[in-house]
Amino acid sequence: MAESARYIERRWALEVFPKRDITLVRGRGAEVWDDDGRRYIDCVAGIGVASVGHANEAVAEALAGQARTLVTCPGIFYNDTRARLLEKLASIAPEGLTRGFLCNSGAESVEAAIKFARLTTGRAGVVSAMRGFHGRTLGALSATHKKEYREGFGPLVPGFSFVPFNSAAKLRAAVGGETAAVVIEPVQGEGGIRPATAEFLQAARDVCDETGALLVFDEIQTGFCRTGRMFACEHHGVVPDMLCLAKAIAGGVPTGAVLANERIRLPPGKHGTTFGGNPLVCAAALAAIEFMQEERLAERAEVLGARFRERFEPRMPRRVRALRQVGLMIGVELRERCRPHINALAEAGVLTLPAGTTVIRLLPPLVISEAEIDEVVEVLVRVLS
Numbered sequence: 001m002a003e004s005a006r007y008i009e010r011r012w013a014l015e016v017f018p019k020r021d022i023t024l025v026r027g028r029g030a031e032v033w034d035d036d037g038r039r040y041i042d043c044v045a046g047i048g049v050a051s052v053g054h055a056n057e058a059v060a061e062a063l064a065g066q067a068r069t070l071v072t073c074p075g076i077f078y079n080d081t082r083a084r085l086l087e088k089l090a091s092i093a094p095e096g097l098t099r100g101f102l103c104n105s106g107a108e109s110v111e112a113a114i115k116f117a118r119l120t121t122g123r124a125g126v127v128s129a130m131r132g133f134h135g136r137t138l139g140a141l142s143a144t145h146k147k148e149y150r151e152g153f154g155p156l157v158p159g160f161s162f163v164p165f166n167s168a169a170k171l172r173a174a175v176g177g178e179t180a181a182v183v184i185e186p187v188q189g190e191g192g193i194r195p196a197t198a199e200f201l202q203a204a205r206d207v208c209d210e211t212g213a214l215l216v217f218d219e220i221q222t223g224f225c226r227t228g229r230m231f232a233c234e235h236h237g238v239v240p241d242m243l244c245l246a247k248a249i250a251g252g253v254p255t256g257a258v259l260a261n262e263r264i265r266l267p268p269g270k271h272g273t274t275f276g277g278n279p280l281v282c283a284a285a286l287a288a289i290e291f292m293q294e295e296r297l298a299e300r301a302e303v304l305g306a307r308f309r310e311r312f313e314p315r316m317p318r319r320v321r322a323l324r325q326v327g328l329m330i331g332v333e334l335r336e337r338c339r340p341h342i343n344a345l346a347e348a349g350v351l352t353l354p355a356g357t358t359v360i361r362l363l364p365p366l367v368i369s370e371a372e373i374d375e376v377v378e379v380l381v382r383v384l385s
């Protein structure tokens with residue numbers, strides 16, 4: 001069994017990821033188990049997906065019930081479950097973002113937001129930030145700065161340009177009458193857990209208002225309680241015209257969404273999706289969001305994030321250069337490459353992610369317990385010392 005999954009995947013996958021030598025077979029809450037029965041605290045969580053915990057009972061129930069009722073219903077028909085999800089999304093959205101478009105992934109939601117912005121404004125330009133990450137499809141990739149992700153896939157989509165993250169002056173200078181959209185992560189995830197300043201986000205809002213461009217926040221990683229608020233833009237009170245969502249939205253089921261205000265309007269037939277908004281994922285998303293609200297996961301992320309900082313900061317090993325953190329979105333920047341330490345942490349029972357070459361990223365399920373957070377701190381201190 002242990003050999004077979006590894007052997008079979010190595011033989012048959014058109015592999016795109018650098019693989020780690022672990023076969024995960026089961027999860028519960030913030031824990032996962034490998035095929036040898038070893039238990040890990042999972043600070044990868046499906047790359048920030050499993051916020052409501054692995055094998056969440058409410059999500060499992062909703063999926064099973066909907067699977068026996070109606071799995072697929074294309075957007076050409078109305079559907080009761082989809083209607084409830086759209087209403088729920090509007091009720092938790094930042095002010096005015098009451099219209100939802102449902103799709104299947106993060107990249108797809110960025111892709112849709114770019115198309116919606118071009119159609120709405122009649123302009124082509126898209127300005128995004130260096131070190132930003134918006135996905136791997138050609139449009140989303142064109143808004144992603146990192147050379148390694150772009151190289152070899154050109155020509156990418158024309159009209160895209162970049163400004164240094166958190167440089168309000170450069171952003172103001174880059175946005176004008178040709179700009180359809182400014183696309184920004186309120187906290188850069190892949191880029192190393194880097195929070196945007198209030199000044200940068202406000203400048204983005206102001207320059208969009210002055211020029212008629214649309215402001216798009218990519219909250220695919222920061223959304224749904226991760227940073228201690230339902231959406232990270234709430235920390236600064238800056239409201240975008242569109243919000244891109246995915247990752248934690250449906251308890252692990254592939255789902256994306258664009259939430260938009262009334263400025264964004266599309267003639268029917270201009271955009272579409274076969275799977276987007278199907279009743280199965282809508283049932284899962286409804287269950288996941290209701291769970292987040294009932295269990296107050298935003299508050300929990302804030303409280304447990306503070307607990308992590310209080311315990312880790314005074315004991316930070318010397319090879320740590322900086323701790324950057326918003327809620328349970330945690331980046332531990334080292335003075336050296338992080339890869340060997342990520343492997344050592346896994347050996348010690350804590351799964352973590354890189355964000356660039358030097359940052360260890362932790363995105364634990366938001367249902368993680370106090371004791372598990374303390375255990376993560378102990379392991380980090382021991383392994384990094």
Ligand SMILES: *Cc1c(COP(=O)(O)O)cnc(C)c1O
Binds near residue numbers: 107219
């Ligand atoms: C993960 C991520 C994406 C891409 O999402 P996929 O579902 O992998 O396409 C886009 N933007 C941000 C900020 C992300 O974290």
